[in-house]
Amino acid sequence: MDEEHVKVTETTTKSATPNATQRTEQVTTASGGTPSGLVLAERIVYFLVGALGILLLIRFVLSLLGANLGNMFAEFIFGLSNPFVAPFLNLFNFETALGASRFELETLIAVIVYSLLGWLVVTLLRLPRRSAEV
Numbered sequence: 001m002d003e004e005h006v007k008v009t010e011t012t013t014k015s016a017t018p019n020a021t022q023r024t025e026q027v028t029t030a031s032g033g034t035p036s037g038l039v040l041a042e043r044i045v046y047f048l049v050g051a052l053g054i055l056l057l058i059r060f061v062l063s064l065l066g067a068n069l070g071n072m073f074a075e076f077i078f079g080l081s082n083p084f085v086a087p088f089l090n091l092f093n094f095e096t097a098l099g100a101s102r103f104e105l106e107t108l109i110a111v112i113v114y115s116l117l118g119w120l121v122v123t124l125l126r127l128p129r130r131s132a133e134v
Contacts, residue, residue, distance in 0.1 A: 038129065042122045049118030055081050056111045059104070066101030085110050 035043070059081040067074040088106035 038125050042125050045118055045121050045125070049114060052084060052114055053111050056084060056107050056114075059085070060107045060111075063102050063104045063107065081107075084114070088113070 055077070059077050062074050062077055069075055069078065085104075085107050088110050091106050091109060
């Protein structure tokens with residue numbers, strides 16, 4: 001919420017009747033124009049981690065359904081996602097058999113690890129703003 005400032009003004013007036021009140025609120029939103037460099041960096045990190053998560057989840061579903069690796073789409077998805085899953089391939093004692101129906105636990109672990117790393121990077125990007133607000 002760096003680029004927006006919200007001002008809320010509340011006015012309460014009492015009428016002649018003892019239990020009746022009238023309440024009005026005025027909300028003003030002022031936009032600061034373009035986001036700062038840190039906000040833009042946060043958005044880029046979230047976009048990249050989200051795109052990677054989608055790619056890995058597509059790979060997971062294709063593997064679970066036993067996609068044919070002779071298909072261009074399956075070959076493309078597995079080729080593109082392989083460098084991101086490779087660090088986790090021998091994490092468990094499963095034999096990798098591409099092209100057979102398989103529950104790829106290592107792909108789900110990769111999604112979790114990359115999501116946590118993205119969250120950590122965004123948290124580090126927000127540190128300068130938090131110290132400025134204090």
